[in-house]
Amino acid sequence: MIVDANVLLYAVDEGSHFHGAARTWLDEAMNGVERVGLPWASLMAFQRIITHPRVTASPLPAADAWGYIEDWLDADQAWVPTPGPRHRDILGRLLTEQDLRGNLVTDAHLAALAIEHGTSVCSFDSDFARFDGLRWIHPNGH
Incomplete structure (x- = not known):
């Protein structure tokens, strides 16, 4: 994760x-x-x-x-997860499909890392639910 x-x-x-x-x-x-x-x-x-x-x-x-x-x-x-060869394409898709801006740009970067590495993101931020193909874990289990 x-x-x-x-x-x-x-x-x-x-x-x-x-x-x-x-x-x-x-x-x-x-x-x-x-x-x-x-x-x-x-x-x-x-x-x-x-x-x-x-x-x-x-x-x-x-x-x-x-x-x-x-x-x-x-x-x-x-x-420490690092961007791989697919990161640019995944991140670009996440950013442009929903016209993400501002604080959501970093969320898209983390989501792209997780998708590329086949893992989830753990966050209290429900904005991660917007990303198709991402498994999002809430620390409270919600």
């Missing part, structure tokens, strides 16, 4: 309404049998948001945020 940034953010942000579900899901996934895809897009979104004082109530210092990323990447189940 490929993990969206919101799962990482909620797993760390104890003030989030979704903290418990995200933390439990991520801990179980990192100790499970399926590989956990951590794309750089998700990791950098985590780093950007969790350290931003205008976005996060209790922003982390950069080193603390990076420490989470290093811990996740060091986990046995972690892998």
Whole structure:
């Protein structure tokens, strides 16, 4: 599976309404049998948001945020999915068929990675339901 940034953010942000579900899901996934895809897009979104004082109530210092990323990447189940030869075509189709713009562009990129690698995306964001051919997992099981 490929993990969206919101799962990482909620797993760390104890003030989030979704903290418990995200933390439990991520801990179980990192100790499970399926590989956990951590794309750089998700990791950098985590780093950007969790350290931003205008976005996060209790922003982390950069080193603390990076420490989470290093811990996740060091986990046995972690892998960094990269675009392969089909990524351009898949992403182009996802973007243009629905005329996706703005924040949905990154969602389309994650969806294209998952489709290309034959896996799912885990996210609290229901926008992933829009992508044909994508298996979307909600950490709450919804």
